[in-house]
Amino acid sequence: MGLIGWLLQWPVRALVLLLVAAMPLGVELANFRAALWSAVVIGLLGTVLIVPLKLVLALPWAMVSLGGLIAPVTWLFNWLITVVLFALAAAMIDGFRLKNGLSSAVLGAVAYSVISAVFIRVLGLGDVGVIRAALA
Numbered sequence: 572m573g574l575i576g577w578l579l580q581w582p583v584r585a586l587v588l589l590l591v592a593a594m595p596l597g598v599e600l601a602n603f604r605a606a607l608w609s610a611v612v613i614g615l616l617g618t619v620l621i622v623p624l625k626l627v628l629a630l631p632w633a634m635v636s637l638g639g640l641i642a643p644v645t646w647l648f649n650w651l652i653t654v655v656l657f658a659l660a661a662a663m664i665d666g667f668r669l670k671n672g673l674s675s676a677v678l679g680a681v682a683y684s685v686i687s688a689v690f691i692r693v694l695g696l697g698d699v700g701v702i703r704a705a706l707a
Contacts, residue, residue, distance in 0.1 A: 580696050584610040587687040588667075597675030597681060598661075598668075605666030612660040615685075620659075624652050654680040 585606040592600040598608050636644035649670055658682035661669045669675035 576684055579694075580691060581610055581614070582607065583690055583694060584614070584683075584687050587683060587690055588660060589680055591594060591682045596678040597671035598679035598682075600668075601666030605609075605664060609660050609664045609667045611655055612663055614683065616656045616659055621652065621657065624655060628652070650681065650684075653684050657683065 585603065588598075588606040588609055589600060589603065591610070592598045592606075593675045600609065632644065635641075636648075654676050658669065658673075658676040661667045661676070669679065
């Protein structure tokens, strides 16, 4: 699918954000435009901030997970990064609001991650990791 698949993920993720906003999780989106911008910002923040966030969390992660021996701890740290990115996007975009603060960020980020992963996989747009690595 290549670059086209990467570009098609943007509106798919925006639709997923609208779906998450329709759930009773405390995530509010004003309209589809806000969802589109939110999807872009989440993607860009993930691209720009993933390395700094992993560097900041590396020492606590290594201590708590015994250097990666305890896999569920690694999973939790990845979810923590997802929640931070989701909350930052909500703070930056007008029309994207987390009504209940941290609990909305956690529930919304988990729902967004799971649902978008399923949609991306079902639509066959999941080869983007290779494209991002090639562009970097």
